[in-house]
Amino acid sequence: MKHVKKVLAFVMIFSLLALTACNDSSSGGAKDEKAEITFWTISLSPTFDDYINGMIADFEKENPNIKVKWQDIPFDQVEKKTLTAAASGQLGDVMNLNTDYLKKLAALGAVKNLEKDTKDVKDDFFAGIWDAGKLEDGTYALPWYLSTGVVLYNKELLKKAGYDNPPTTEEEAWEMSKVIKEKTGAIGHLVKDIHVYLPANGADIVSEDLKSAAINNPKALEIFKEFKQRYDDGLIPKEAVLGTYKHNEAFAQEKLAWWNIGPQLFRQVKDLSPEVYAKSDAAPAILGSEEKIHVGIMNVAVAEKTKHPEAAIKFAKFVTNAENQLAFGKIVPILPSVIEATEDEFYTDVKEATDPADKGRYLAAKQLEKGANLFPPVENISQINKAVQEEFQKVLLEDKDPEQALKDAETEINKLLK
Numbered sequence: 001m002k003h004v005k006k007v008l009a010f011v012m013i014f015s016l017l018a019l020t021a022c023n024d025s026s027s028g029g030a031k032d033e034k035a036e037i038t039f040w041t042i043s044l045s046p047t048f049d050d051y052i053n054g055m056i057a058d059f060e061k062e063n064p065n066i067k068v069k070w071q072d073i074p075f076d077q078v079e080k081k082t083l084t085a086a087a088s089g090q091l092g093d094v095m096n097l098n099t100d101y102l103k104k105l106a107a108l109g110a111v112k113n114l115e116k117d118t119k120d121v122k123d124d125f126f127a128g129i130w131d132a133g134k135l136e137d138g139t140y141a142l143p144w145y146l147s148t149g150v151v152l153y154n155k156e157l158l159k160k161a162g163y164d165n166p167p168t169t170e171e172e173a174w175e176m177s178k179v180i181k182e183k184t185g186a187i188g189h190l191v192k193d194i195h196v197y198l199p200a201n202g203a204d205i206v207s208e209d210l211k212s213a214a215i216n217n218p219k220a221l222e223i224f225k226e227f228k229q230r231y232d233d234g235l236i237p238k239e240a241v242l243g244t245y246k247h248n249e250a251f252a253q254e255k256l257a258w259w260n261i262g263p264q265l266f267r268q269v270k271d272l273s274p275e276v277y278a279k280s281d282a283a284p285a286i287l288g289s290e291e292k293i294h295v296g297i298m299n300v301a302v303a304e305k306t307k308h309p310e311a312a313i314k315f316a317k318f319v320t321n322a323e324n325q326l327a328f329g330k331i332v333p334i335l336p337s338v339i340e341a342t343e344d345e346f347y348t349d350v351k352e353a354t355d356p357a358d359k360g361r362y363l364a365a366k367q368l369e370k371g372a373n374l375f376p377p378v379e380n381i382s383q384i385n386k387a388v389q390e391e392f393q394k395v396l397l398e399d400k401d402p403e404q405a406l407k408d409a410e411t412e413i414n415k416l417l418k
Helices: 002-014 049-062 075-088 099-107 127-133 155-160 170-184 194-200 218-232 238-242 247-252 267-272 274-278 309-319 322-331 356-370 381-398 402-417
Strands: 035-042 066-073 094-098 142-147 150-154 258-261 280-283 296-302
Touching: 035 309, 049 066, 049 309, 049 322, 066 075, 066 309, 075 099, 094 099, 094 309, 099 127, 099 296, 099 381, 127 142, 127 296, 142 309, 142 322, 150 155, 150 356, 155 170, 170 218, 194 218, 194 381, 218 381, 218 402, 238 381, 247 258, 247 267, 247 274, 267 274, 274 280, 280 356, 296 309, 381 402
Parallel strands: 035 066, 035 094
Antiparallel strands: 094 296, 142 296, 150 258, 150 280
C-alpha cells in the first residue's frame, strides 16, 4: 500500500507535464532584514508535508529573519489560480511551476527574470535542463525535479525475434519492430508524442528566432510519410495514435516488446505480471538523430512583484540545491536537476542492479547529460503541440495528405505565435 501511494503521488506531481501571495510592490523593496514570503507548490500535500516542512524549517534556521509560509495548490486549480493571481499581482513569492505555466507567466511579465541573480548556481545544473527556464533572452526559473524515460524490455520476446539487446536508436528500433512483428506478433516501437519525436530527430516545429512556424520542412514531411507507412503496415496500433493504448497491460501480456517510460512506473508491470517482470531488464532511452532526451521539468520561479526579492531568490536556490534535491529523490522516484545530486551513491550504486526499476534509476540519472526540454520556449506551446498532434493523427487515421497536414499545422502555429 505504501508503494502504491508513492506511485500515485509521483503520477500526480507529473501529470502537469508531459503535460502554483504576494502584493503590488515593485521588485526593488527593502533588504529583507525581516521578510515573510509565500511558497506555492502543486499537489505535494499531504504526501510530502514532512519533507517540505522540514526543508522550510532548515531554511528558517539558517535565515532567522525570513519566514516562509507554504501553500499547496491542488492540481485541478493551479492554472486558474496562477493566471488569476498574476492578473491581480497576488502570486506566491516563490512558485513551483511546470514549464508550460512558467512560459505563460513569463510572457505576462509576472515572474522575475533571474538571469543575473542565478549566475552563481547556473553551472550546478545540467545545461539542457537549465535552458527549460528560458523565454527569449531571459531565464525565469531554476529547475527543480525531473522525469525522463528509459526502456523496459522483454528479454525472451526479443530473443524469439533473434535479438540479444533492445535498440539504441530510432532507426534501429523501427527495423527491429518489423522483425518482431513478423516473428512474434508483438508490437515493438511506439511513439507517444510526435511533437517530441520531431525535434528529437531534426525537424524543428518553431523557427530559431521563435517568431514563426518551422514545421513545414522536408525532414518533418519524411517523418510523417514514414509513420503513415508504419501504420499501414500494422506496426502502430490505432489506440497508440489516439493516446488510449495501455502500454503497461500490453507489456505485461507480452504484446509489447519494450516500453519507454520513467523507471518508477516499471513496477506496474510487476503488479500485473510478476512472471513477465522477472524476464525483463532496463536499458537507456532510444535516441533520435539529435541525440537528445526529452525531460519533464518542474521549476521554481520568483514573482516579479514580490516584496522581498532577495529572500525569495535565496529560498528558491535553497529548494533546488543538491542536498535538498537528493533528499526529495530518496522519498519519491523523481530525478534531481543538479549534477552533484545525481553523483550520489543512491543513483550510482544501482548500476548493476538486477531489478529493472532500480537499474532504471541509474540509467535515467545518467542520461540527464543528454536531457533537454524539447519544447520551443514560447508562450502557447501546449496549443502548438496539440495542433501538431492533431494533424499527425489525420495523416495516419484519415489518410490526409502529409504535405497538406504540415501546411495546415504551419498556419495554425503561426496564428498561435502571433
